[in-house]
Amino acid sequence: MKVTLVTEHARIKMKVAENGEFAESAEHRCPHCMEKPLRARGTGKRISSFDTYSAPAICYSCRREVGTLESKMKTLFGLEEDERVLRSGVRIY
Numbered sequence: 001m002k003v004t005l006v007t008e009h010a011r012i013k014m015k016v017a018e019n020g021e022f023a024e025s026a027e028h029r030c031p032h033c034m035e036k037p038l039r040a041r042g043t044g045k046r047i048s049s050f051d052t053y054s055a056p057a058i059c060y061s062c063r064r065e066v067g068t069l070e071s072k073m074k075t076l077f078g079l080e081e082d083e084r085v086l087r088s089g090v091r092i093y
């Protein structure tokens with residue numbers, strides 16, 4: 001899964017932590033609390049395009065907003081279609 005943090009000034013490639021709790025970039029720091037590495041957490045994801053989820057991102061330490069996290073998913077039919085298929089359940093005849 002590819003995760004990008006979109007800020008006013010840059011698009012930063014992020015690495016997702018093992019436990020999936022946050023994404024981090026060793027080369028960047030939080031613009032608010034200056035913590036390095038920059039660790040961002042998504043707060044409620046939504047579908048923003050055919051294969052992309054996006055969520056407002058907050059700093060893992062100071063909890064102030066640092067941008068928007070975007071993650072590209074591998075999907076056959078697009079995320080909306082996939083979610084509809086998952087919700088409807090699988091029928092076996």
Ligand SMILES: [Zn+2]
Nearest residue numbers: 030033059062
């Ligand atoms: Zn911070």
